[in-house]
Amino acid sequence: MTSTLTDTPDLHLLGREALLHEPAGGDPEKLTLVRAQGSLVWDDRGNEYLDCTAQAWSNNLGAGDERVVEAAIAQTRELTHARPTFHTPALLELAALMVSIAPGDLNRVGFTLHGSMAVEMALKLALRNRPDAEHVAVLHDGYHGRSIATMAASWPHPGNAFARLQPRFLRLPRPDLFRPRLGRTAEEDTELTLAIVRDILEKGAEGSVAALIYEPIQGNGGHNEFSASWHRGIRELCDEFGMLLIIDEVQTGFGRTGRMWASEHYGLDPDILVFGKGVGGGFPLAGVLAKHEHAKFLAGDDQLTFGQFPVSIAAGLATVKAIIEDDLPARAAEHGAYATERLREMQTRHPLIGDVRSPGLMVSIDLVRDRATKEPAPAEAHEVFLRAQRKGVIFGESRYANLGSLIKIKPPLDISRDQLSHALDVLDDVLGDVERDYGTGVR
Ligand SMILES: Cc1ncc(COP(=O)(O)O)c(C=O)c1O
Structure with missing residues (x-):
């Protein structure tokens, strides 16, 4: 059957269906990555993304060193x-x-x-x-x-x-x-x-x-x-x-x-x-x-x-x-301190941010529906993840054990300050949009 196929996209569709680890029909938002350099990755459509997951927190040294x-x-x-x-x-x-x-x-x-x-x-x-x-x-x-x-x-x-x-x-x-x-x-x-x-x-x-x-x-x-x-x-x-x-x-x-x-x-x-x-x-x-x-x-x-x-x-x-x-532990400490400070400032404006966690570049925010009860906000967190990805920044999610209220910011430790700052700007925007659409903080 595959031998009759001539162009790659059709093969990719068949591959999605064939993969044991795909949900039936594939995940439409799952990217097919073709290249990575430092903290950037590119998909098969030529889109560039800033990868704040370091691919399952593994590329502490940026990709392609x-x-x-x-x-x-x-x-x-x-x-x-x-x-x-x-x-x-x-x-x-x-x-x-x-x-x-x-x-x-x-x-x-x-x-x-x-x-x-x-x-x-x-x-x-x-x-x-x-x-x-x-x-x-x-x-x-x-x-x-x-x-x-x-x-x-x-x-x-x-x-x-x-x-x-x-x-x-x-x-x-x-x-x-x-x-x-x-x-x-x-x-x-x-x-x-x-x-x-x-x-x-x-x-x-x-x-x-x-x-x-x-x-x-x-x-x-x-x-x-x-x-x-x-x-x-x-x-x-x-x-x-x-x-x-x-x-x-x-x-x-x-x-x-x-x-x-x-x-x-x-x-x-x-x-x-x-x-x-x-x-x-x-x-x-x-x-x-x-x-x-x-x-x-x-x-x-x-x-x-x-x-x-x-x-x-x-x-x-x-x-x-x-x-x-490259003394990457020191780089992680500096970037982490910067990210944490910016997130704490965002916390004063964004009711969704219940907690800011670190140390180093093991950074995350825990999203809550209500600051007083600390009720987790997994749907909002997933929405933040999706909207940020559409804007070219991939954050980490925490789907494990129904603890889906975390957004993780864990890029390669040698990310540039400009890149990290851009990722946080996107997060700031997206949090505002999701808060508006979900009515967070106005109930
Ligand atoms: C703390 C911890 N231990 C073990 C593992 C398993 O590693 P691997 O996925 O390479 O088998 C992970 C993976 O996420 C992890 O975070």
């Missing part, structure tokens, strides 16, 4: 595939570089291609190290991936069809700094939640817990930051109950929050750290850092055919060097 492109091409010419029983020079160099920039005393590293698989690697490492433990604990609203096990470790999606085959995790509550429970302050909510977590570990776990995994700032679960006292309290509980602390920095690592690692903001001392996204410069790459006493994989525990894909490793090596050379 010559240093990464050259490294990937050079590696492709030399060797594209080596099974994990062999080393490549770039693998060894990247391993040495990663442990040199790791927070705390994490001095062992393993690589794989997806954040989800890196989380699985971390879980396996924890279970290897705690052979008698029964559980792994996770936080409510956490997100750790889309493999069978990491979906289970994440906030359970309504209508999750896979639960039958998923491992069970011990789910622990988390404090909420924006919507603390029962009218408490954020600090009181944190204290109360820590006390409940202790109770569960003491009385509710039926067996010991190998590890607790959580994100230092929850990304897909709603940009939920925690206070330093929460992180301190959790570390103390981990030590008291013999649990390894796994910090998932897949989204927060490599400068996104204004430091190389979000862990640095809070003095976190993880036993195992998971990284991904930004490390690959647009190539699939992820992995795990661990303290040497926890580095105990046995042969066959964690070998994937393409797990150390040489082209990704070479691209990752060039990317991490570039992130250091």
